[in-house]
Amino acid sequence: MHLKQMHHQLSLWDAVEPVDRQPFKPLSPYCLVLPDAEITLYPRWFGAAEADALWVELHQTILWQQDTIRLYNRLIPLPRLTAWYGDAAANYTYSGITMHPTPWTAALLRIKAAIEPLAEVSFNSVLLNLYRDGRDSVGWHSDDELELGEYPVIASVSLGATRRFGLRHKFESSWKHSLELEHGTVLLMRGLTQQCWQHQIPKTTKPTSPRINLTFRVIHSCR
Ligand SMILES: O=C(O)CCC(=O)C(=O)O
Numbered sequence: 001m002h003l004k005q006m007h008h009q010l011s012l013w014d015a016v017e018p019v020d021r022q023p024f025k026p027l028s029p030y031c032l033v034l035p036d037a038e039i040t041l042y043p044r045w046f047g048a049a050e051a052d053a054l055w056v057e058l059h060q061t062i063l064w065q066q067d068t069i070r071l072y073n074r075l076i077p078l079p080r081l082t083a084w085y086g087d088a089a090a091n092y093t094y095s096g097i098t099m100h101p102t103p104w105t106a107a108l109l110r111i112k113a114a115i116e117p118l119a120e121v122s123f124n125s126v127l128l129n130l131y132r133d134g135r136d137s138v139g140w141h142s143d144d145e146l147e148l149g150e151y152p153v154i155a156s157v158s159l160g161a162t163r164r165f166g167l168r169h170k171f172e173s174s175w176k177h178s179l180e181l182e183h184g185t186v187l188l189m190r191g192l193t194q195q196c197w198q199h200q201i202p203k204t205t206k207p208t209s210p211r212i213n214l215t216f217r218v219i220h221s222c223r
């Protein structure tokens with residue numbers, strides 16, 4: 001991201017008030033300096049009290065389900081629970097599964113309103129993941145489905161246990177990066193990121209409590 005855009009982001013900081021920033025202060029937002037990517041991190045964008053409340057509400061009220069993918073004619077359960085919410089028209093195909101969104105809840109709309117000023121887009125859907133412990137994961141992939149357009153804008157919110165987020169370039173195998181996504185953090189990916197990079201949440205053998213992740217998306221092919 002260019003310096004000019006970064007200034008723009010930082011000036012937004014004053015305009016956008018997360019619901020609660022106490023007792024732990026957010027850390028400064030920063031851009032990752034990676035080629036062919038536009039990734040901005042807003043550590044602890046949601047304050048602890050707000051993030052705790054969202055965690056409890058989402059854990060209890062989201063219609064979590066365990067999806068399966070078909071691999072060589074066998075149905076394999078995904079190593080995490082998922083859910084799909086959004087505008088009625090925002091159908092989405094993910095790992096061969098077409099998902100019809102459940103209508104927005106008040107908590108999801110609250111989160112959406114808090115992050116849209118960062119992304120400067122209006123999201124029409126969100127994919128939620130519940131990683132029950134360190135055995136749950138998501139493998140290397142890009143969020144590059146056709147419905148997301150050429151330059152997908154993805155805002156990813158993390159609640160609960162800190163998990164490592166891995167990044168690797170698709171064409172330059174030595175270009176890798178990883179970061180820790182902690183409670184309340186927002187990660188914004190846009191520009192060429194999905195065309196040129198893959199990401200993952202690897203499994204860990206460390207004792208790990210549950211984590212919820214929300215990836216807000218704009219589905220373009222709404223009918
Ligand atoms: O859990 C995360 O931080 C990433 C989830 C993800 O990449 C996805 O749902 O596409």
Ligand SMILES: [Mn+2]
Binds near residue numbers: 199215
């Ligand atoms: Mn993804």
